[in-house]
Amino acid sequence: MSTADTPSASAGRKRADVRRNEQKLLDAAAAVFVRMGIDAPVREIAAESGLGMGTIYRHFPTRADLVVAVFRHQVDALAAAVDAAPTAGTPYEVLRQWVHRFADFLVTKHGLAEALHSDQAGFESLHNEFVERLMPVLDQLLKASAAAGYTRSDIRAYDFMLAVGNLCIGVENFPDYQARRMIDLLLAGLAQTAPASTGEEPEQRRP
Amino acid sequence: MSTADTPSASAGRKRADVRRNEQKLLDAAAAVFVRMGIDAPVREIAAESGLGMGTIYRHFPTRADLVVAVFRHQVDALAAAVDAAPTAGTPYEVLRQWVHRFADFLVTKHGLAEALHSDQAGFESLHNEFVERLMPVLDQLLKASAAAGYTRSDIRAYDFMLAVGNLCIGVENFPDYQARRMIDLLLAGLAQTAPASTGEEPEQRRP
Amino acid sequence: MSTADTPSASAGRKRADVRRNEQKLLDAAAAVFVRMGIDAPVREIAAESGLGMGTIYRHFPTRADLVVAVFRHQVDALAAAVDAAPTAGTPYEVLRQWVHRFADFLVTKHGLAEALHSDQAGFESLHNEFVERLMPVLDQLLKASAAAGYTRSDIRAYDFMLAVGNLCIGVENFPDYQARRMIDLLLAGLAQTAPASTGEEPEQRRP
Amino acid sequence: MSTADTPSASAGRKRADVRRNEQKLLDAAAAVFVRMGIDAPVREIAAESGLGMGTIYRHFPTRADLVVAVFRHQVDALAAAVDAAPTAGTPYEVLRQWVHRFADFLVTKHGLAEALHSDQAGFESLHNEFVERLMPVLDQLLKASAAAGYTRSDIRAYDFMLAVGNLCIGVENFPDYQARRMIDLLLAGLAQTAPASTGEEPEQRRP
DNA sequence: AATGAATGAGGTTTCATTCAT
């Protein structure tokens, strides 16, 4: 009666603990992933989190579950970013900014870009998660830009997304590699639409 | 001059055996790398080659040594290709063809593109090998194309090489991913030189 | 007199709950034992019962306690069977029927016969339970049959009980094994008493 | 030439070592099986043998392989025993002696009798090994005894063998259990053939 | 009294690497 669904002191407390532990795990995993890559030993994550190994298995039966969970937040944010942005510029510029934000995300998570394309069994779900959440967003951006005549319309969001992801690989291991420039190059290639054919487009593109 | 380094009859014979074994190992490793990836168990390679594991370690103390050796031949061929090619087209076309040949090479070697950017200790030498052998070639091609006005001149061969390599990652695991189109996009970005600023360039570019 | 030990209304209610839970546990355990054997994970039983694991430990601190409790009912029934039976035949026939009923019991409980002779620490109590409850019964049957001249009198109930139990082992894993025939063989061996000592017995035995 | 197939010093030595190690493993496993049962940790056996765990897996990939190997010798001896014995008595007596020797074997190997009927995956091979090697022998003994009129002819060697094996279970855990007497009881049951038909047999049986 | 999250010992298995022959 009284305890309806108000998180009562006792029931609520327990749930809070559990959630806190899950957060600890996610934080620890994120840290360890940065330090040792996505294949880090479970024990390492357990140690980092201060929790037991069994707890990890309870929360995330599969390594992929953990990886997906670790990054879900940021993937969500990324997916939401496109709506939040107050259309700061041309569709092409919006696209460009989002792509770089995507790259930011990948680059700051050591091993994430690599894991995205891993052939390791069990990482399909990670790949899928990204594709399902982000590809629609990117697709929308690409279509808008193409519709406005800024970019080619024959590039698939899937390919483009993976390509950007791939270009981020190795940034940390080879500090001399300038992934950003390559991403810009790819974006430039996108912009190089069948240009001078009519001559009107340029004005359209650069008003 | 040529045979000068043949020691004695017996020693020479030995050397032939050794060299034959080395070749066996390289062939076996190449086959296994295709089958199981670049991280295949040493024992697997030993079995494939018909030789003992100890022999592998004698010849190639480090896994990277073996990997480098396995691909050196093809790297050499790639490096030589640029001279051999009878300038079949514009510098940009030559560049384009070489880049795709490079991609061919990476894509057909399961796991090679990945290994190139691996952070696994011991794979720097593989990276270095590629950089040392191929970057000069690519640099030359880029410079030629830029000098002829086809492409931007502010792109470093190092970045471009790694970028192309990166774009090849995942081809086998995600068959839907069309790496070639993305490589072409990158090349297109390269071509999109500082464009309509003067208006003369276009003629220069497509004579 | 009878309800004298009911404490207070509230406490009594509690007790009812507790008893109900205990029954749930016993039912669940019985089901799980059949499904997964006597060593089934505690969690499995908890899940089956709808109760928590801690509750199991409260009621049955030791696995053996649970096992014993699960089967106590049927052990009791078996112990009682001898009185209930309206002496349907010769003492030997009564003995034989009881032995087969005992075998029925063991065979239908997956893993019970095995557990009875397990060296796993903690199963002594199971063994003891069986010995304490059933051996007296069997002893009585054996003595009656021997006294009537049907069977040897030099066989201990303890040995015989364990032997019958043992003969039931493997019935499920090796469907070709015909435990019943072997039990009958054992019973036949029992009947082969030191024969013609007096001369009257034989007629009595095989009329 | 000279090294034909004579176990040369170098080649022969290695092989000898390997064999010696295998023997060490078998001895160690036998000891550990006695001490801790047939499910003893691999590490324990490794420790006992003074060899590494990997060596065990090399020699005996499966636990069952090891178990079978440990007991093969004695199984062989048991299988051979029937021929070696200089027919010391009636067929029934020969049968009886062999059965007891079989029991000796099982009883002295802690956990063997249990393992023979284990439902643990992977022990089928142990069961099979026993059945294949020993059942024919027992079958022959049973048939001989039956043919000479000493015993019933309707008992299958398979059942009888398993029964004897079963009766040995628990000898060590329950020192009060007299398995031998039960085996004799089973044998007695076997002998109690449809006797009184002629009346001569009894004399024949107990001269 | 009940719950079930957390713990971590314990067992398994794989493979890179060494080294005696």
Place this chain on the structure above:
DNA sequence: AATGAATGAAACCTCATTCAT
């Protein structure tokens, strides 16, 4: 020089059991 047996560290995963709520 070649061999491959041996080693053992590492990683995985499962549950019995405890204990805070």
